[in-house]
Amino acid sequence: MSNRYSRKDFFKKTGSLIAGASLVAGFPNIIIPRKKDKLGVALVGLGSYASGLLAPGLQMTQHCELKGIVTGSPHKIPRWQERYGIADGNVYNYQNMHEVANNDEIDVIYIVLPTGLHAKYAIIGAEAGKHVWCEKPMTKTVDDCQALINAANKSKVQLTIGYRMQHEPNTQTIIKYGKEKTYGAVKEVKAGAGYSGGHGPGNWRASAELGGGALYDMGVYAINGARYATNMEPIAVRGKQWSEREEMYSEVDEFTEFELRFPEGVTAFGETSFGKSTNYLDVDAEEGWYKLRPMQSYSGVRGETSDGIKLPADPNHQQARQMDNDALGIKENSKPLVPGEDGLRDIRIVEAIMESSKRGGEWIDL
Numbered sequence: 377m378s379n380r381y382s383r384k385d386f387f388k389k390t391g392s393l394i395a396g397a398s399l400v401a402g403f404p405n406i407i408i409p410r411k412k413d414k415l416g417v418a419l420v421g422l423g424s425y426a427s428g429l430l431a432p433g434l435q436m437t438q439h440c441e442l443k444g445i446v447t448g449s450p451h452k453i454p455r456w457q458e459r460y461g462i463a464d465g466n467v468y469n470y471q472n473m474h475e476v477a478n479n480d481e482i483d484v485i486y487i488v489l490p491t492g493l494h495a496k497y498a499i500i501g502a503e504a505g506k507h508v509w510c511e512k513p514m515t516k517t518v519d520d521c522q523a524l525i526n527a528a529n530k531s532k533v534q535l536t537i538g539y540r541m542q543h544e545p546n547t548q549t550i551i552k553y554g555k556e557k558t559y560g561a562v563k564e565v566k567a568g569a570g571y572s573g574g575h576g577p578g579n580w581r582a583s584a585e586l587g588g589g590a591l592y593d594m595g596v597y598a599i600n601g602a603r604y605a606t607n608m609e610p611i612a613v614r615g616k617q618w619s620e621r622e623e624m625y626s627e628v629d630e631f632t633e634f635e636l637r638f639p640e641g642v643t644a645f646g647e648t649s650f651g652k653s654t655n656y657l658d659v660d661a662e663e664g665w666y667k668l669r670p671m672q673s674y675s676g677v678r679g680e681t682s683d684g685i686k687l688p689a690d691p692n693h694q695q696a697r698q699m700d701n702d703a704l705g706i707k708e709n710s711k712p713l714v715p716g717e718d719g720l721r722d723i724r725i726v727e728a729i730m731e732s733s734k735r736g737g738e739w740i741d742l
């Protein structure tokens with residue numbers, strides 16, 4: 377996708393050709409386009425992640441700012457407008473969200489809805505000509521992921537997935553170790569991402585239709601981690617899914633374990649859960665090992681290597697860094713760090729794990 381956007385497309389997409397125009401003295405017909413310093417972001421879905429992490433993160437960003445909201449809960453609107461100075465004209469609901477197409481103050485729509493709703497509203501955003509940031513997991517199915525990628529390509533907008541770990545410095549260090557074979561070729565990865573908690577009646581994380589379950593919610597960190605740590609794509613997978621609290625998780629998995637086979641005999645084991653807390657990425661290589669513990673917390677991601685290197689926690693706000701990187705990618709018209717294709721690859725593996733579990737843990741070719 378790197379050079380697909382022309383400079384003209386960029387100004388069209390950011391809506392800044394006219395909005396940021398100035399006239400050259402003495403030449404009133406010449407319009408000099410001015411790039412926006414900060415892209416306007418509209419958050420779609422004002423739940424706990426949007427309100428607790430993304431909106432505060434957008435107060436720290438250099439290349440983007442919170443300009444709009446899309447919500448189905450009218451009672452939330454006054455609080456958000458007051459706290460973040462959001463103009464009346466930048467407040468939408470799910471029925472009129474497509475009208476964002478006519479709003480030059482909004483350049484990016486950021487989908488922070490239950491997973492089962494990502495595809496529908498992300499596609500509305502892309503078709504409105506806005507760049508799309510979509511939370512993980514990208515969508516429920518590979519077909520939906522592909523439909524979203526197609527919509528973004530058709531509208532010539534950028535599509536990036538909210539895998540914040542790929543923007544995190546210690547994670548980037550271990551990705552580099554893998555690519556550069558700093559400790560020799562990677563042989564085996566073990567990754568766990570899960571929490572010990574519960575979801576009350578009606579919570580979307582326990583609903584199959586809305587894309588709930590531990591594998592979609594947390595397991596994708598382990599899948600994505602195995603892929604970025606090996607810098608390879610798996611060729612086969614098998615998995616096992618179950619629930620111990622059937623009264624809570626009758627429709628979706630409470631626990632999932634999976635194994636991945638990569639080329640050259642490389643393997644990965646992953647686990648995820650709503651009933652057991654795990655947060656690690658361990659990499660065994662030919663000449664040593666390295667690990668991240670925790671591997672996916674909002675702060676405090678630390679690393680350690682077999683030769684005694686310590687990777688201390690980065691103090692910066694992860695989500696602010698992620699959104700600034702993605703905004704800069706749009707401003708500079710460069711390939712996003714986590715494009716839609718990366719999200720789709722994980723969902724292909726998720727679907728195969730679910731299929732394998734149904735078939736009693738059979739290996740599924742990818």
Ligand code: NAD
Nearest residue numbers: 421422423424425426488489490491511512513538540580
């Ligand atoms: P949440 O339940 O706190 O918020 C969901 C929001 O969607 C709510 O505002 C709710 O009102 C709204 N909504 C609209 N239609 C709905 C419907 N039909 N059913 C239920 N809610 C509906 O969830 P969250 O924790 O904010 O998660 C939202 C998304 O963000 C998910 O995709 C999740 O995977 C992702 N997320 C990512 C991270 C991360 O670290 N990248 C962390 C948390 C959540």
